[in-house]
Amino acid sequence: MTDASLLCVGNLTVDDLVVDGATTTALGGDALFAALAGRRVLDDVRMLAPVGTDVPATLLQAVAGAGVTIEATRPRSEPTVRNRVTYAADGTRVWDLLSGEDAFDLMSVYPEDVAPAALDVDGVLVSAMSLRSQLTLGPWLWDRVTRAERATTVYLDLQEDYVVGNERALLALVATCDVFLPSEVEAVTLAGTTDPALAAERFRDAGADVVVVKTAERGCVVATADGVETVPTEAVVPVDSTGAGDAFCGAFAAAHVAGADPVEAARVGAAAARVAIGGHGVAALLAERGITMPLVGAGEAR
Structure with missing residues (x-):
């Protein structure tokens, strides 16, 4: 552990996980997965x-018990984005979005959600949210951190569902981060090539100064000023x-902001991903912090 700090910005969801007919209600969302993984490092x-x-x-x-500080945003008068995820015996799953796309945008982060003190950190990871929120938040955030006295590294992830048709705007968004972390699908679609290494360049x-293209079980492709390297997993x-x-x-962001080079940070990221996929939802990441994912009665959860 180091004294570096990381802010994970994104969505929070309430997920009903149906496994063998039993339902566990737990928090999910990209910001939570990222924050719990970051706690493995910082x-x-x-x-x-x-x-x-x-x-x-x-x-x-449970989140606070895992050592993640929850920063305040504007109050919301709407329910959180809710999913039902039903798992089959063979490991496949069916996602049912119980909230509409409008709810996803309402529960995304905009500049007015970010208190000035929240940016007093060494790194900010912006995870996938609604397209409108990311196109609004990205330039605003970049302007704030580049004008601040404290050097803050900005990390950016996207959502593959909105890439097609928005390539020009998203390429402009890449210029508002230090480290770009797309999936392979996002990278090749946005760059117009089937080659992840070429896309990274x-x-x-x-x-972007550093680009990391996530290629799932094949690892990732890391591009820096020193060249392009494939990092297996x-x-x-x-x-x-x-x-x-x-x-x-x-x-990755936690390790990198703590001083690891991008290749080593990629290995740390891959290790966290392996832990995350070892349980349903955030269960495995919480278990590392000594927390069993709580069951919530229907009356409390809805």
Whole structure:
């Protein structure tokens, strides 16, 4: 552990996980996966994600118990984005979004959600949210951190669902981060090539100093001023692949902001992703902090 600090910005969700007919209600969302993974590396990890009216207090207490500081945002008068995830015996899953896309945007982060003190950190990871929120938040955040006295590294992840048709705006968004962390699907679609290494170089040309293209079980491709390197990973059979990329990004950002070079940070990210996929939802990452994912009664959760 070091005294470096990381702020994980993104969405928080309430997820009903249905396994063998039993339902566990737990928090999810990219900001939480990233923050819990970041805690594997740093003591000071903070999460900034809007909290809706229906989030059970026991779940927020579990996050705090894991050592993640929850930063305040604008109050929301709407319920949190809710999913039902049903797992089959063969490990496959079916996602049902119980909230609409409008709810996803309402529960995304905008500049007015970010208190000035929240940016007094060494690194800010912006995870995938609604397209509108990311296109609004990215330039605003970049302007704030580049004008601040404290050097803050900005890490950016995207959402593959909105890449097609928005390539020009998203390439401009890449210029508002120091480290770009797309998935392979996002990278090749946005860069217009099937080669992740070439895509990574194009994103460096667009303005990012470091680019890490996540290629799932094959590891990742890391591009810096020194060149492009493929970093392999150990393939494991996942219990649940939900949040693997978010966990990678959180642990990568934490290691990198603590002083690791991008290749070593990628290895740390891959290790966190392997832990994340070892349980349903955030269960495995919470278990590392000595916390069993709480069960919540129907009356409290809804």
